[in-house]
Amino acid sequence: MATRAASVSTSADIAEQLGLTTRFSFFTGKGGVGKTTTAAAVAIALARRGAPTLLVSTDPASNLGDLLGIERARVPTPVPELPALSLLDIDPVAAADAYRERVVGPVRGLLPDAAIRQMEEQLSGACTVEIAAFDEFTALLTDPALSERFAHIVFDTAPTGHTLRLLALPTAWTGFLDTAQHGASCLGPMAGLEKQRERYAEAVAALADRARTTVVLVTRAETSPLAEAARASHELAALGMRAQRLVINAMLDADHGDAVARQWIARQRAALHDMPAALRPLPTLELPVRAGSLTGLAPLTALALAPTQPPLEDSDALTAADASAAPSIPELPSIEALAAELAAIGHGAVLTMGKGGVGKTRVATTLAVALAERGVRVHLSTTDPAGRAFELPLETLPTLRVSRIDPVVETARYADEVLGAAGTLSPEERALIEEDLRSPCTEEIAVFKAFARVLAEATHDIVVLDTAPTGHTILLLDAAQAYHRDVLRGSGTMPAEVTALLPRLRDPSFTRVLVVALAEATPVAEAERLELDLVRAGIHPFGWVLNSLLSRTDTRHPALQARAAGEAVHVARACANGRRVWAMPWSAHP
């Protein structure tokens, strides 16, 4: 401990190392990369210099409040041990609920229940959650009282480019909300915002001002999070948010002779070697691997003040302490056990679902191979561009067939179809439809059509797909199906595969959905939300697969062992309510 204290006094804090001086900072990155922890460390560093700082957390999985000694902070609340720092919790799902209620509430009881349900579903998508969260940010970005009170406001998330572009399109406000005249768009969720457009414009201007706003892209030295960071960097820069920094988390520099650590290091080296060009010019801070969650203000402060110092160099003592204190991790069945169970059934569809980066493709591929090794005829269909599925020794697995759904190709084909059908458009109309086409829903729909084609053949074989529509998409398709059936009789716009698919997706003897998650706070919370969304659409997941468990490896590396011990609490949460859970060990190929 003495060594650490000495080096703290000589090294720059995390905000300084990031060159972060602006009033606003936004942290963006995939779930599980450490956004909230990094944002908290930056806020602590700023506050410890004496600058009044507000940390805004939108992470429903975060226990920052617990760590900092505050119950859910609905208004900016000072941290008792560090009064220059205040915390504000925004629950994006609750914000979306409140937002939906603002739109629907005034007409509840005045319109038929069916109409109310239709409105509620329209306002239940991912877009609404994003828009509602941005609505909350707007208040923070434009409130003069907050400007006086705080020198810095640190957000542990960032609005997406899709949201910002929609807001930036003047047509979004003038042409469509005023008259609702043309073929609009993702604007349904924006209906509740019309009265605030000036404040909105102000917020968007603050974001694009590099003297006021910095974006911190948080990632890990892995291919998929780096690609996501590059995408966000490009997208936000195009919107004027050009003051950007890069944080690469969970770096390991010594393997201590441990095989898992050696693979970890090899993987991070390869990923950094192939780092997207867009990220290379950015000021970059690499942070060493830490135990899964930092418990208490002290370790967060250590990260704030000495960010690049490995936290576990006093490792023997720490490991011994952790091992005795760590809750034991429940024994979970393996993917092979799952394959044996499915092989006995012999047909149907298995869909792996989860947020990007949790390893849907790895789970699907491992499962398909295990089934094929049992002699079951399997069709593995993947959306992964050049993934492991195409490196399989197919000649030794005669009952395995692999095909690919390319989301880029499917989305482009769909976009052409849409714009072709739209015919002559004014430039404003075209811009808005094109923005619709960039929404996450569009890719989902485009992939869904390809997905429906593949699934149509699952009667005899087992089809394994590493993608699946969300509950929201299914409910929208349901609505669209009813609409098409009743309204557009015989027009043939509804592909037959889609019509056949919806009831089969809800048939538990045909479709088995596996929710894939990592044993970390945010990914588990995201998986829970995904499950709720599916249940809402009448689909009950077969179970969960926890991927990349360090606790299922034999690592002896102290930092990795500490992380492994930290998985227990998340595994326990995944196993709650009698949920069936299978486990896959960490691998260098996620």
Place this chain on the structure above:
Amino acid sequence: MTRRALPQFDIAPGHTLDGEVVVFDPAMCCETGVCGPSVDESLLTAARDLRWLTAQGATVTRHNLGQEPTAFVHYEPVRTLLAERGMDALPATWVNGRLLVSGRHATRDELLAALAPTATA
């Protein structure tokens, strides 16, 4: 799919369309149909037809249940229609206070017939 060109001279020169068209749409995530299982050309066609009517002098208002629910509340005829026929009654079009079609969008011919062209003064 074939598409008719926008009619440039469907109404006689020197005439204008005089009247009020009100359309009530169901709550669609996106009116372009982008979010549906296929492109919904009927929605795009309806949007263009209504815009063309406006250019010819008609007063056109369009309300989406998801965006402007209060417009539904304030228009008694649409409330009655929904109570009687349910959500399948949408979209519905009124011309000069008279229900023209429900359960689909009106075609341009139907709209033109309902809005008899009048000679400009």
